[in-house]
Amino acid sequence: MNFKNYLTSNQDQILKDIQLIVEYESPSKRKDLSDHCADAILQLFYERLGVYGDAFEQEETGKHLKFEIGRGEKTVVMLAHYDTVWDEGDLSFYIEGDKAYGPGTVDMKACIVQSMWAIKALQEEDVELDYKIKFLITADEEIKSPTGQHFIKDEVKGADTVLVVEPPTGYEGLIKTARKGDATYDIKTTGTSSHAGNEPKPEANAINELAHQIVKLQALADLDNGTSINVGVIQGGSKRNVTADEAVIEVDCRFSKKEEAHRIDQAIQAFKPMLKETKLIVEGGIERYPMERTDETVTIYEVARDVAGDLGVELGETLAGGVSDGNFTSAMGIPTLDGLGAIGDGLHAKHEHIIISELPKRGALLAGLLTRLPI
Structure with missing residues (x-):
């Protein structure tokens, strides 16, 4: 199963999908714009994965989304958010060399698309997992998840593992085994x-x-x-x-x-x-509460490190000072690994961007991890 080759051959389309979602601007407090972005994500998941998602309407923010992929007695939850810190028109999407810039590129629309394509790679390679993936995408993480946290807590009950596809730390792509x-x-x-x-x-x-x-x-x-x-x-x-x-x-x-x-x-x-x-x-x-480095989290990280090694990548880990929705699931006692998204820099800064050439490799890392999860 060579997920990297498949994703590399589709890198141009992956980038077009990222551009599509980035250009649907979605400031956290603009329900109108965010709902349009949510609709675009729903359509994209259907086109790429053949999966219909569920939308959960909110009064003041965009819709929260849920996609269920596969089947099995056990459940792996993937967490993401599509809201951004940018007001409409603050930034625009453009490509310069190996970098793609724009509002929410690395935080975290490219991460959503990259993760979707990792699942598509599994489908194209005829890999059947023996568990269900529940992919949750919220609309209010950047404003402290006032409703998203309740949506997440309800949906992750009984889950065996949570994978947060937030961006890793730095160009080194450090996995977050703990967060403050x-x-x-x-x-x-x-x-x-x-x-x-x-x-x-x-x-x-x-x-x-x-x-x-x-x-x-x-x-x-x-x-x-x-x-x-x-x-x-x-x-x-x-x-x-x-x-x-x-x-x-x-x-x-x-x-x-x-x-x-x-x-x-x-x-x-x-x-x-x-x-x-x-x-x-x-x-x-x-x-x-902090996402603490537990033995269960380290076990998942070590599997990810082995997968990365097969891809010729040395995968390090770090404690992140920032928070994510993974803090909620970790506090519930569910093994949670963070930082599995796209590599880039400039979170909440005007030079926010992703590294285009890293998309296939990081997608392959997630796809490989999904096939080897110790659950």
Whole structure:
């Protein structure tokens, strides 16, 4: 079974399919555009795989999609999303050398198409798997999966393995055997405004209160243990000579262990004012638990590494600081391997692109892994 040769012979068509889906722009919060993209994906899967997908309508975002391929008592779930961070017209699709640029090329429309073609390669080589593939494609991952997470959690119940076809890390194509989890908080303080010269009230200054809270936040970080805390936004006050009566900070926390998530959350939720004349409100909490590197995940990675070796590729692994929908499935105890998508760079950046010549090789890696999964 030479999946790479088959995919290489179809590389031009794979690239045309990628262009088709990329040019159906799908900003997370544009339901109209996203629904059109979803329809195009449904049609493409039918044309390439002969599979009818199910669409799950959403009120504020595009449709979530489900494709079921094959049959068997066991189930392997493949996860992807088609929404992007780009507004309509921000970027356009174009090819320059061995790179294809455009909104959502690497994050992650090329990954969807490449994965679809990996399954098509199995079909063309008459490979019958002894399990069912459930391919889930959501429409709101870039805005923290408000509805997508519930769709995923419902659909993966009872699944044996989850393969996340998000892009790998770097041009080296590192597989993600672990991801950090995240928590976000808005910490708001209120005090009393007054003239800073005539009636100074440092104990009622909301910004002074936040300064104390920021020091407490930084004391909670533990970089050696994979826990970081970032104050990314601070707002407050009105004029230089007026005591601030309101202020707020926006905080991002990342952690690589579940117990760290609980430690951080419990500590921040318990924050109290440090100054006598201020009040404090904490909003937010844990968004995603970390995708931890488990023995089961390592077993799947080692199989993928062997498949890559047969393709002449040295497949490394990494811990990713960013999150994906794979965090949800990992937290449910389902073995989850991430980073099986297209190689490229520039996620969420204007130079977002894929490496065209890597498409057949990475598609063959996924196809080969699907034939050897230890389930």
